[in-house]
Amino acid sequence: MLNEAKAYWSELGDVPVNENDEIDEDFKDFPKGTDKFEIWHYVEEHFNVSIVEDLMYDK
Numbered sequence: 001m002l003n004e005a006k007a008y009w010s011e012l013g014d015v016p017v018n019e020n021d022e023i024d025e026d027f028k029d030f031p032k033g034t035d036k037f038e039i040w041h042y043v044e045e046h047f048n049v050s051i052v053e054d055l056m057y058d059k
Contacts, residue, residue, distance in 0.1 A: 001047055001048065001049075002047070002049060002054060004047060005043060005047035005049045005054065005055060006055060008028075008043060008047070009043060009051075009055045011027075011028075012027060012039060012043075015027045017036050020035075021035055021036050021037065022034060022035055022036065023036060023039070027039070030042075043055075
């Protein structure tokens, strides 16, 4: 499941974000204008990972 989370996180990294921390284009099931932190919480819950501990930094 960690590899799936990493792939999802990598794809999300290519999505532009505006000055209000909202995505500037649709991403998967999230429409343009979704707060990036909402997506971060989804990733943590759906993949049972920690963004900071498991995905932000290469280990």
